[in-house]
Amino acid sequence: MQKYFISHENLEALVIDGDDAFHITKVMRSKIGDKILVSDQNKTYLASIKSLDFNKVTFEIIDEKTGNMELPVFVSIFQGYPKGEKLDDIIKHGTELGVYEFYPTLMKRSVFKLEEKKKESKLVRFNKIAKEASEQSYRTYIPKVVDIIELKKIDFSKFDYKIYCYEESAKEFEKSNFKNIISNLKPNDKVAIVIGPEGGIDSSEVEYLNKLGFIPCGLGPRILRTETAVFYCMSAISYEMELLK
Template identity: 40%
Template sequence: MQRYFIETSIEKARISGEDAHHIERVMRMKEGDKIVVVAQDNAHICTIVAFEGDGVVIQPTGEIIPSPELPVQVTVACGLPKGDKLELITQKATELGMFALLPFEAERSIVKWDKKKGVKKQERLQKIAKEAAEQSHRTHIPEIYEPISFKQLVNQVSNFDAVFIADEEDAKSIKRTRFAEKLKNAYDKKSNSILIIFGPEGGIARKEADALLQAGAQTMSLGPRILRAETAPLYALSAISYEFE
């Protein structure tokens, strides 16, 4: 069944905008057809009861589909990467269970966030996250935040139960810190919110890593191989899924 998100409660369920157009014009659904509607983080099986103007009126059947969400809220913070890598990270990380995406302006970020075009780019990323959440049957659409400064990122560390930095120098070390062990420790401490931080191309600068460690973050190693900026977050989310699910 097709899945759609609404911002109102299921009792006031009405689908409008692009989703209504998709239901009526693209999928060519009719009254009586069933769809899945996600409201307030719950996925409800609903029946289409009417097409009114540019909206679709639905009626919940009372059946709720179990949530597929990760048992921990994982926010991905990534240094602004080149090209369309942020779009790839948004899409694939959403499929893997990311809770939110927090881009930041890292020392080694080559690209700069264009404030004039930033709103439209952020809206596009949010749309990509919504479509990926629908495709992967999520009950939560990750929030894509506007990029912040590195100083603001450091101030965010205290807002999470556990914070990990993907440190390239750790990966090169003979005695690497095992991410699996740190995840197990976070699980034992019943950490509900996790922030994982990745640098752009070139990785996290040493002074950035030191500042994050002083703020309470921990290093993590994603194995002996150096991963690309768009690969590392996906690897980490997969490892978190393996450990917690």
Template identity: 40%
Template sequence: MHKFFVPEEFIFEEEAIIEGDDVKHIYKVLRLSLGEKVTINNCNGQEYLGVIKEITKKEVRVELKEKLHINNESSVEIYLFQGLPKSSKMDLIVQKNCELGIREITPIITERVIVKSEIGEYKKLDRWVRIALEASKQSKRTLIPKINSPIEFEELLDKLKEMDLIVVPYENEEGFGIKNLVGTLRDKEIKKVGVIIGPEGGFEEKEIQVLRSIGAHIVTLGPRILRTETAGFVCTSLIMYELGDLGGKI
């Protein structure tokens, strides 16, 4: 069954109205027809079972049949702070991390991010938001991850105060990995996890020392050097397996 995220102002007591790009996608790509069942999400976690009752080129009207009690979100909230990469790599980072179950993504400007050449990334926020929406539909997320504007390293330190656990993969760390880290957390309740990934040039040693001083856990992801776009996937997957729901419920 196909899922559509519809803003709350377009959801009424008995119907939802779908507008925008989804309309063309419904009748031209998916070729859905009258009477077909769909899932409607109000962009805040509430889902409904609906039936398509009208399709035009401007809107699709869906009759709401019942509220659904569905939650496909992990009990562990992962907040990814990603060193701003070059080119379109951030598109892939947003897409795949949203599929994995990330709660928020915030690009960060570290020492080795070339601000002058990457300042144009600020203008790509709308595209990243759209990518997050599409990834949420595809992976049947209950919530759409929030994509924030890029922040400076100093702002990052302030945001990390909200985290129960801070994890920083670093290529110069040896021996201490996610498995070791999880072993030290068995008696602790972990709700919010901040994952910090360096840019393509990696972190400066002084940045690692600052993160270590505020309680961040500096870990290795193995003996092979991973690209910045790969490191986030791997770290998020390992944490979700150990602390979240990727490993199943048993």
């Protein structure tokens, strides 16, 4: 069943408009009576379509959906800006896996050079990917792609735990820092995870992060690509906190 995030006002008015109305009528080719999920990022309802127009769909609420879909901790991903379209996949799959917010981060070894005038349109695009992935994965909350920012301009003061994924740690078979931290997380903890771009984290950045109290973590003995590291971290946090023995 397709889920749609709508504004609180539209939820009160039982109306879907804009791109989502187009999606329901033209892409999904829904019919009157078809069931959808609607959410204002606070509550989620099972709803039935009452009327269809390509720019306005109305619905009635059948039932409230309960059940927590969100990770019990807030994970912020500071992803070294990678090459090509990799960030699309990182945001898409990271959203499915429960990321709270993303900061595409400009680091020493990022090949990507930000043109300031393109920043807004990039952020709009990334946030659209996050919205669609949230709908697909039935999340309650849409993660924000907050800003494209230089590593040294980020304020990390709000975090309870700060880690960075470090290839050199993996090479030295460092295998306890990540699990030590993740297995001790408590609900509502705020976790910052820094992941380098393709070339890894530069030594001056490592020094900077260490000074800020970041912990270097190996993610097993194999060397992971930058996009795989975020999948590993998020999957492990879900496995640790959301699954039961």
